[in-house]
Amino acid sequence: MKLFYYTLAGLALAVAICDAKASHKVTCTDETMRVDIALPSSNVSDDRVYLEGMKGYPNPLCRPKITENLATFELSLKNIYDCGVTRVINHITGNKVFYHRIIVEGEDQNTSSSSSNSNKEAVSVKCIVAGSPELNVSHSIVKRDILPAGFAETEDLNETEIITNAPEPKLSMAIRLGDKLVSGDLNVSPGAHLQMEIALDDKSAPIYGLGVNYMLVTDTKNQAETIIFNGCSVDPFLFENFNTVEGDVLAAKFRAFKFPDSTYVQFQSTVNVCVDRCKGVICTNGQTAFGRRKRREINQSPADPNKVYEVTMTTFIKVNYDENADQNAVSEIDQKIRQLKLTNQKLARNSRAGNVFESIHEAPRPQNGAGQAETITTPAAAAPT
The missing domain is CATH 2.60.40.3210 (Zona pellucida, ZP-N domain)
Structure with missing residues (x-):
């Protein structure tokens, strides 16, 4: 046996x-x-x-x-x-x-990066x-209780x-400006087009998949705003939804932005690690976060049954105003940050009221018999602790 x-x-x-x-x-x-x-x-x-x-x-x-x-x-x-x-x-x-x-x-530190x-x-x-x-x-697998008549089992069992x-997953988070990695000691200008990548290590990648559930951006002092909520972007202009091809690497494009009182911006992320692949999240703009599939109706998603680990991780960037920066882009980013603050105030009110179906953005359903569009809403939940 x-x-x-x-x-x-x-x-x-x-x-x-x-x-x-x-x-x-x-x-x-x-x-x-x-x-x-x-x-x-x-x-x-x-x-x-x-x-x-x-x-x-x-x-x-x-x-x-x-x-x-x-x-x-x-x-x-x-x-x-x-x-x-x-x-x-x-x-x-x-x-x-x-x-x-x-x-x-x-x-001995030389000027060349390789050295x-x-x-x-x-x-x-x-x-x-x-x-x-x-x-x-x-x-x-255990021996059945009901056996054929006359069945005899050998006394010498080979048990x-x-x-x-399964390996413990190791995650990495990186921010890129083109082909260049961005770290805390490298300045970027507001409005710069960046990409965030979250990846599993080579040993874990064939076994697990990833999904970003929540992300907060903060100046590490007294200002913080939610940018990913229930897996969906709060403001796709500032930060797009995460997408993936195989499930073990997530990528999202975003614009560099900062808060008034600090040059440092910290991204605090809650990442789910699932066996095989995490379920995609249907967002109110019709896009599936962590994938590219679209669907008309949006329902409240239950907890992912494949979720095995929950990873809380952070990364920093240093954003500073450059005299050569595009002032129109800087002004647009500042306006978007103000809008993000208002959206987060709305989320906070809905959380206090217990309304878990309030949407961040409104999206129309197919027209009903009266010729009026109905509103699809996204489930909301309190930020993870």
């Missing part, structure tokens, strides 16, 4: 993963991730040891404390948005995985906090247990 089991479970550990030679130590608690990294010399300044994509980021919570040849990061696991810590929640085991990457620059990159080391660090399982997905663990 053979028993077959398929699980997506993992062990609850606190570990550190490194893809570089830099010696380091990670200490995990329920609230913090402490990373100690040995530096090549005592002359390394804190502007050469930084969180990936956040070089020059001014928040002192995200900068290391350097003592002689040791750099120490204290990253909050409660306020993960402070420094862009990625959180992965396994909805089967209940485990929470937190990870980040730290860049250590060498002493500069060759003098950088990336240290990947990870903490896993144990949780409670939500469901059991084990399946087994084998086969356990297969």
Whole structure:
């Protein structure tokens, strides 16, 4: 008799993963991730040891404390948005995985990008906090109770247990200006045409699919606006719906924009990871987010049955006004930001009123017998915590 089991479970550990030679130590608690990294010399300044994509980021919570040849990061696991810590929640085991990457620059930095990159080391660090399982997905084949008359089973049973663990997905988020990657230390002008890409690692891509459920943009101080709501864009002029071909890479085009009191813009995203492929979301403009299929009617979508992980991740861009920028484009972007604020106020009122069917945009249905167009509405839900 053979028993077959398929699980997506993992062990609850606190570990550190490194893809570089830099010696380091990670200490995990329920609230913090402490990373100690040995530096090549005592002359390394804190502007050469930084969180990936956040070089020059001014928040002192995200900068290391350097003592002689040791750099120490204290990253909050409660306020993960402070420094862009990625959180992965396994909805089967209940485990929470937190990870980040730290860049250590060498002493000799040349002007050419190839030389500069060759003098950088990336240290990947990870903490896993144990949780409670939500469901059991084990399946087994067992012997039937009803057997043919005269059936005799051998006493020497060959019993084998086969356990297969699916890989833990690793996600990356990148912003591109043409072919160039945009990070926190590279300025872009308001109105610049950018593209955001969210992708699975090569090992996970054949197994999982992605879907962006929610996205918030903030100046990291006191201003924040929702830009993706229930999988659909709130303002497609500023930020289009995410599309995909195979399901393991999502892409959305958007315009660079900023808030008045900060040059930094942070994108806070909630991404679903599903077995095989996430379900597309039908938006009020007739487009299916995460795909290109169109449909006439829009219904409230139930939770995706294939969802296995929920990933909260962030990225930053630095947007600054350029004297050579197109002032008409800048003015148009500013107007769209004001409209976005009004739309979010409407969403907030609807959430307080409990009206989960209020639409962001109105779209007509086919005309009824009276010759009048009816309004299709999109389900709304409170922002995830």
